[in-house]
Amino acid sequence: MAAAAISLKGASKTFGSDRNRVDALVDIDLDVGQAEFLAVVGASGCGKSTLLRLVAGLLAPTRGEVLIGGRRIDGPDPGIGIVFQTPVLLPWRTVRRNVELQLDIRGISTPSARQHVDELLNLVGLSGFGDRKPYELSGGMQQRVSICRALIHDPSLLLMDEPFGALDALTREQMNLELQRIWMETRKTVLFITHSITEAVMLGDRVVVITPRPGRIMEIVPVRLPRPRDFSALRVPEFHIACDRVRELMNAAGFTE
Amino acid sequence: MQRLSGLAYPLAAVVGAVVLWYAIVIVFHVPKYILPLPGAVYQRIVEDWTFLMYHSGITLYETLGGFALSVILGIPIAIALVASRTLDRALMPWLILSQTFPKVALAPLIVVWFGLGLMPKLLITFLVAFFPIVISTVVGLRSAEREMLELAESMRATRLQMFWHFRIPLALPNIFAGLKVSVAFAVVGAVIAEWVGASAGLGYLLMRANANLDTTLLFAVLAALMVIGVVLYYAVEILERVSIPWHAVIRLADTATTA
Ligand SMILES: Nc1ncnc2c1ncn2[C@@H]1O[C@H](COP(=O)(O)OP(=O)(O)O)[C@@H](O)[C@H]1O
Numbered sequence: 422m423a424a425a426a427i428s429l430k431g432a433s434k435t436f437g438s439d440r441n442r443v444d445a446l447v448d449i450d451l452d453v454g455q456a457e458f459l460a461v462v463g464a465s466g467c468g469k470s471t472l473l474r475l476v477a478g479l480l481a482p483t484r485g486e487v488l489i490g491g492r493r494i495d496g497p498d499p500g501i502g503i504v505f506q507t508p509v510l511l512p513w514r515t516v517r518r519n520v521e522l523q524l525d526i527r528g529i530s531t532p533s534a535r536q537h538v539d540e541l542l543n544l545v546g547l548s549g550f551g552d553r554k555p556y557e558l559s560g561g562m563q564q565r566v567s568i569c570r571a572l573i574h575d576p577s578l579l580l581m582d583e584p585f586g587a588l589d590a591l592t593r594e595q596m597n598l599e600l601q602r603i604w605m606e607t608r609k610t611v612l613f614i615t616h617s618i619t620e621a622v623m624l625g626d627r628v629v630v631i632t633p634r635p636g637r638i639m640e641i642v643p644v645r646l647p648r649p650r651d652f653s654a655l656r657v658p659e660f661h662i663a664c665d666r667v668r669e670l671m672n673a674a675g676f677t678e
Numbered sequence: 679m680q681r682l683s684g685l686a687y688p689l690a691a692v693v694g695a696v697v698l699w700y701a702i703v704i705v706f707h708v709p710k711y712i713l714p715l716p717g718a719v720y721q722r723i724v725e726d727w728t729f730l731m732y733h734s735g736i737t738l739y740e741t742l743g744g745f746a747l748s749v750i751l752g753i754p755i756a757i758a759l760v761a762s763r764t765l766d767r768a769l770m771p772w773l774i775l776s777q778t779f780p781k782v783a784l785a786p787l788i789v790v791w792f793g794l795g796l797m798p799k800l801l802i803t804f805l806v807a808f809f810p811i812v813i814s815t816v817v818g819l820r821s822a823e824r825e826m827l828e829l830a831e832s833m834r835a836t837r838l839q840m841f842w843h844f845r846i847p848l849a850l851p852n853i854f855a856g857l858k859v860s861v862a863f864a865v866v867g868a869v870i871a872e873w874v875g876a877s878a879g880l881g882y883l884l885m886r887a888n889a890n891l892d893t894t895l896l897f898a899v900l901a902a903l904m905v906i907g908v909v910l911y912y913a914v915e916i917l918e919r920v921s922i923p924w925h926a927v928i929r930l931a932d933t934a935t936t937a
């Protein structure tokens with residue numbers, strides 16, 4: 422059996438000590454398959470970002486271990502790309518140069534790699550915007566740039582922490598469809614964090630529900646819907662069954678939307 | 679058009695001040711050695727133009743030298759403080775303490791140690807001007823948001839790359855704010871340095887004019903100092919606009935959306 426793309430074994434993360442102690446995550450066991458789209462939902466403060474940071478190697482687990490492609494990590498794995506809720510673009514670089522930042526920092530900025538930037542910008546619908554500055558773009562477009570930046574070095578893992586949380590509803594739905602298309606074209610393993618149930622079910626092969634204080638995996642809900650999914654396909658009962666199940670679990674955990 | 683009306687207010691204020699100045703001198707019969715008429719100051723500036731320019735040049739030179747020293751040492755000191763927690767903990771308290779100390783009081787000592795040449799003047803100017811650069815650079819280097827630094831880390835950036843590609847450019851708006859304060863302080867530093875021991879420069883002229891009760895010359899020197907201060911300040915501001923145009927644009931966009 423091939424090694425899981427991401428694997429957490431009894432991973433826990435505690436912040437602070439004594440009276441200020443916060444058990445952000447406790448005993449997380451989770452395997453994410455190759456090319457799987459795994460969505461994670463939970464109330465705010467339940468440890469979703471902490472989970473992503475553990476997988477990204479930005480935080481070390483207090484107990485347990487995190488493996489990527491079967492190898493235990495102690496720092497960011499070379500094969501990851503991250504998208505945060507804010508685009509975090511460098512304002513002095515153009516769109517193209519922002520995407521190339523990933524290549525510059527990793528020291529892999531070859532002419533062919535740079536050519537790939539235009540293909541990626543094309544893929545996210547930003548062709549012709551390469552020479553613009555980030556502040557000339559809308560929030561949704563800026564987030565697309567940050568997605569390109571997370572993909573340009575061809576990582577095997579795409580880690581996304583509420584990437585569309587700051588966008589308006591319409592842009593968000595559009596971005597959901599685009600992300601699904603990009604994922605189907607590039608076949609990355611995606612860890613997608615959100616607090617929107619609809620978004621999680623719409624995109625995920627499975628939806629992990631996390632309970633707050635301490636953060637634990639409550640249940641993993643599989644979503645058996647054909648791809649590509651679009652908003653009309655979501656009228657099918659399976660979609661609502663999955664949504665209801667996730668909502669039920671979150672309500673049981675004391676979550677009110 | 680907007681720029682013009684922006685200029686109209688300060689100009690009106692100057693005209694008002696000069697009129698008030700004339701009024702006070704004439705109405706209260708203020709003697710010339712206390713407050714000369716603006717016209718007399720102007721005449722003096724015209725008459726002693728080359729003389730004033732010569733001394734201004736010397737003060738400007740010292741100011742720029744001390745300011746350059748402040749930049750060349752201040753920014754690396756700030757980077758070192760942010761890069762090393764040990765250095766920060768060891769030096770920061772002393773740096774802050776050194777600022778509560780009146781640096782003017784050090785000037786005579788520096789003259790005793792280094793004599794009357796250019797060196798002690800640069801040193802005194804540096805002492806007065808470097809601190810704002812250090813503090814604002816430290817603040818700027820620490821201002822990077824968590825996600826930005828995590829992004830860099832996820833790209834496996836080295837410490838050098840972290841500073842070069844992220845922290846330093848992100849700190850530039852703060853650094854420039856510090857430079858503007860510092861350049862104004864540098865003029866003060868140069869004048870103080872000349873008070874303690876010099877045979878030329880605007881500070882020296884101030885002392886001499888004071889001793890001779892030559893109030894008209896005093897005012898002429900003050901005018902020269904003011905011009906130097908304003909010109910240097912705007913030079914830094916122009917440099918800021920050229921080197922970080924993105925900052926002005928973002929500031930504009932922010933005010934546009936909040937307005
Ligand atoms: N660096 C930190 N230091 C202390 N507490 C933290 C830190 N990061 C997160 N926490 C705490 O851990 C819990 C989970 O946070 P987080 O993972 O950001 O939640 P989420 O992303 O689900 O909103 C919260 O209670 C938060 O206050």
Ligand SMILES: [Mg+2]
Nearest residue numbers: 469470471582
């Ligand atoms: Mg979060």
